[in-house]
Amino acid sequence: MSQALRYALIVSLGGFVFGFDASVISGVVGFTAIEFGLSDFQQGMVVSAPTLGAILASFLAGPMADRFGRRSVLKLIAALYVISAICSALATTYTLLVFARFIGGLAFASLHIAPMYIAEVSPANTRGRMVSINQLNIMLGFSAAYFANFLILKLSASDLAWAVIMGVDSHTWRWMLGIEVIPALMYLLLLYFIPESPRWLLLNGRENEARNVFSRLMTQEAMNTQISCIQESVAQGRQSGLLAVRKLFSRPMRLVLVLGLIVGIAQQITGINAVYFYAPAIFEQSGIGTDAAFSQAVWVGVINILFTLLAMYLIDRVGRKPLMLAGLAGVVISMTMCAGSFSHATYQLPEEQRQQILQLDGGQKLEPLIGSRFQDDVAFKNAIKSLLNHNEYLNNQSALLQMSIKVDAKMVLVGILGFVASFAFSLGPVMWVLLSEIFPNTLRGVAISCIGVANSAVSYVVQLAFPWELAHLGIVSTFSIYGGFAVLGFILVAWLLPETKGKTLEHLEKDFGVKKEGANSAGSVLISSSRNPLSESAR
Numbered sequence: 001m002s003q004a005l006r007y008a009l010i011v012s013l014g015g016f017v018f019g020f021d022a023s024v025i026s027g028v029v030g031f032t033a034i035e036f037g038l039s040d041f042q043q044g045m046v047v048s049a050p051t052l053g054a055i056l057a058s059f060l061a062g063p064m065a066d067r068f069g070r071r072s073v074l075k076l077i078a079a080l081y082v083i084s085a086i087c088s089a090l091a092t093t094y095t096l097l098v099f100a101r102f103i104g105g106l107a108f109a110s111l112h113i114a115p116m117y118i119a120e121v122s123p124a125n126t127r128g129r130m131v132s133i134n135q136l137n138i139m140l141g142f143s144a145a146y147f148a149n150f151l152i153l154k155l156s157a158s159d160l161a162w163a164v165i166m167g168v169d170s171h172t173w174r175w176m177l178g179i180e181v182i183p184a185l186m187y188l189l190l191l192y193f194i195p196e197s198p199r200w201l202l203l204n205g206r207e208n209e210a211r212n213v214f215s216r217l218m219t220q221e222a223m224n225t226q227i228s229c230i231q232e233s234v235a236q237g238r239q240s241g242l243l244a245v246r247k248l249f250s251r252p253m254r255l256v257l258v259l260g261l262i263v264g265i266a267q268q269i270t271g272i273n274a275v276y277f278y279a280p281a282i283f284e285q286s287g288i289g290t291d292a293a294f295s296q297a298v299w300v301g302v303i304n305i306l307f308t309l310l311a312m313y314l315i316d317r318v319g320r321k322p323l324m325l326a327g328l329a330g331v332v333i334s335m336t337m338c339a340g341s342f343s344h345a346t347y348q349l350p351e352e353q354r355q356q357i358l359q360l361d362g363g364q365k366l367e368p369l370i371g372s373r374f375q376d377d378v379a380f381k382n383a384i385k386s387l388l389n390h391n392e393y394l395n396n397q398s399a400l401l402q403m404s405i406k407v408d409a410k411m412v413l414v415g416i417l418g419f420v421a422s423f424a425f426s427l428g429p430v431m432w433v434l435l436s437e438i439f440p441n442t443l444r445g446v447a448i449s450c451i452g453v454a455n456s457a458v459s460y461v462v463q464l465a466f467p468w469e470l471a472h473l474g475i476v477s478t479f480s481i482y483g484g485f486a487v488l489g490f491i492l493v494a495w496l497l498p499e500t501k502g503k504t505l506e507h508l509e510k511d512f513g514v515k516k517e518g519a520n521s522a523g524s525v526l527i528s529s530s531r532n533p534l535s536e537s538a539r
Helices: 003-011 013-023 025-036 040-068 070-090 094-121 124-156 161-165 172-178 181-193 198-203 207-217 220-233 241-248 251-269 272-277 279-284 290-314 320-343 351-358 363-369 377-385 390-404 409-424 427-438 444-472 475-496 505-511 520-531
Strands: 346-348
Touching (some): 003 013, 003 207, 013 025, 013 094, 013 124, 013 272, 025 124, 025 172, 040 070, 040 094, 040 198, 070 172, 094 124, 094 444, 124 172, 198 207, 241 251, 241 444, 251 272, 251 444, 272 409, 290 409, 320 427, 320 475, 346 377, 351 363, 351 390, 363 390, 377 390, 377 444, 409 427, 427 444
């Protein structure tokens, strides 16, 4: 195993912890909604609180990585994951749970720093695959969380003596959150076995240390060539603070910044985190019941892994842009399938299950609705809400949907899994590869932070709004919105995005014409790009 691969595997373990932390809430939110009596907005806050923390972390991640080093910031991130997992599992109120989840969100800065580190230690011809290891670990984390939630749910319903003694039955959601401590601690310990990024060392005038790291990664000749290229790219001086931000938004950087924003926003606005973080709730909408919803969520994790592996195989062969276009097209098709399936659904509390309905908590109040037929989920849920109090509705929502809905559940499952597959081999891994490639060495930290803020802000809105959208717009409109944004993303990517595979970071910097702020070459690239985004220098 090469040293670069070894370092990438260790650093990308943060992706696993992120994936676990982010998606474990999909199994928790239903339990906490009942235990704390949460409203739609409060449920959205429990799910989206980490992303709110990630917005703040995005402001700080790049500058801190530039100031203190990639490795030091990654260690802080790992420690935050450990603290968040412990505090979340022990939370006694809604407010404490949101705060603990917010702390975990500060650690989501690993999404920006890990790809940056991996790109800076990887050879150009394998950089796409190496950076994609982080995305693969994210998917593994997602899958592990879905599987752990399903296993803990089964244990909570069993009569195993040790499970009862450990309180799995009475503290199910706390076990789901607390188990994250194990991978988070492993991540923190392993980070002590990687070196600092050699490019960061050169940026900070520590050439001997940089040479020592590079000597583990490549031959002497390749090292000398690489160091010369890096020193040439940073000869204009290190950019920091407001000066770096100012230069990032300057005219020569405009095209690159727009490209980064398009890719960063497209990754989230198409609704992927609504699917990841509310997977059981979405499957419950098709009437399959809680246990089946959790088991189908496991399939989301499996599909994630398989198609992320496919992306890793293709990204340095086919290129970044073809994967992005194929993935966005897949999102459009998948969301159309889901929206179309639910648009033909009907909702009716069946007369033959009258006794089961009346035996539910508050079920006597529902007698006037038995036999009534509804054509959409919003009208059906509003009718139930008008008769039950908030806690009764939360306790009975899944059972009532399972009894009443008639929909092609298999088509919904295919649509959701198709959506996940489309994301996993395109938007998921490709975005982080592109962001680690298109920005120059001197601005990479602050640039990724700025794009990360936009990415996290859109993710936060998507997660926070999803329960409200289900309650007020309905599942058909919600999926249609995601599909519409995917169409827009497809058009912009097809029009503007160049190909970057197979080039060193320093060569890409020259290709994009961002080496010197006032250089004529920069202006010419931008001018030609406005006429034809795939100019010769970007191809």
